[in-house]
Amino acid sequence: MTLSSENIKNKWNNIYINQNHVEYAPAAVLADNSCLLPSAGTALDIACGVGGNALFLAAKGLQTSAWDISSVAIEQLSKIAISKQLSIDAQALNVSASVFAQQYDVIVVSRFLDRALTSSILHALKPGGLLFYQTFCVDKVDAIGPKNLDFLLHRNELLELFASLDLIYYRENAAIGDTSKGFRNEAQFIGQNQ
Numbered sequence: 001m002t003l004s005s006e007n008i009k010n011k012w013n014n015i016y017i018n019q020n021h022v023e024y025a026p027a028a029v030l031a032d033n034s035c036l037l038p039s040a041g042t043a044l045d046i047a048c049g050v051g052g053n054a055l056f057l058a059a060k061g062l063q064t065s066a067w068d069i070s071s072v073a074i075e076q077l078s079k080i081a082i083s084k085q086l087s088i089d090a091q092a093l094n095v096s097a098s099v100f101a102q103q104y105d106v107i108v109v110s111r112f113l114d115r116a117l118t119s120s121i122l123h124a125l126k127p128g129g130l131l132f133y134q135t136f137c138v139d140k141v142d143a144i145g146p147k148n149l150d151f152l153l154h155r156n157e158l159l160e161l162f163a164s165l166d167l168i169y170y171r172e173n174a175a176i177g178d179t180s181k182g183f184r185n186e187a188q189f190i191g192q193n194q
């Protein structure tokens with residue numbers, strides 16, 4: 001079943017209204033590789049939720065935009081940003097090709113997958129721009145993340161989707177070996193636009 005954008009918005013608004021613990025840690029692919037970030041420039045956090053990535057990018061001195069379909073998440077992010085004295089252009093919108101209007105030095109996507117956005121994301125990277133991507137895989141070993149296969153990456157899929165970028169970093173441990181160790185459930189990708 002395909003949900004309408006109104007249904008998706010309502011679903012996520014309910015999740016954010018009911019969550020009593022607000023988690024705003026950045027994705028590991030961003031936090032662990034933050035030495036790659038430029039010292040100034042623009043950044044975009046796509047499907048930001050309460051903006052763990054956006055807050056991190058803004059704190060690093062980047063002029064940061066953040067988009068999410070959930071108005072509740074955007075409201076929560078805006079409040080956190082004010083309390084941390086960080087400036088973030090946070091917008092409640094349904095991400096689609098038509099909302100991309102400029103290019104960024106850094107784009108981050110975590111725990112969100114819409115394959116139809118691939119070329120928009122690629123075009124929205126400035127020359128030399130970096131894409132940090134981390135999301136759930138079909139080979140995940142724990143009962144976390146989406147169940148719907150449409151939202152799960154196939155093996156090496158981020159490498160295929162963003163093959164036109166120079167590869168800076170990739171990690172996908174799948175379900176190989178001792179699954180109590182390693183980086184499981186998600187794939188991590190960093191690519192740079194030429």
Ligand SMILES: C[S@@+](CC[C@H](N)C(=O)[O-])C[C@H]1O[C@@H](n2cnc3c(N)ncnc32)[C@H](O)[C@@H]1O
Nearest residue numbers: 012047048049068069070093094095110111112
């Ligand atoms: C699992 S959460 C991830 C949030 C955040 N990126 C993180 O890593 O914590 C997925 C997010 O995608 C957002 N989302 C889902 N569909 C969307 C769409 N069509 N446009 C914009 N945001 C969307 C949801 O509202 C939700 O905040």
